[in-house]
Amino acid sequence: MFVGQRAAEGFAISLWDKAESAEAYNRGTYPQVEKILATVVEGAPQVETYDVACSTFHKIAAAVAV
DSSP states (O other): OEEOTTSSOEEOOOOOSSHHHHHHHHHHTHHHHHHHHTTTOSSOOOOOOOOOOOOOHHHHHHHHHO
16 A cells, blocks of 8 residues: 555555456455445545556566576
8 A cells, every 4th residue: 555645645556367356356355445444544445447568577476486
């Protein structure tokens, strides 16, 4: 989670390997997270979905395996 200097705004990023995993999180876990956030966040959090266009994550995993 990232929070601005005045703590008025923040955002979090979740990366998923499969759309099905993200959908399962949204159905099962996210509602619980939203309830916890309700105690410290005004209003409903905005959820946006993006596709990863370029990643070097596979290079990190390969380096660790060596």
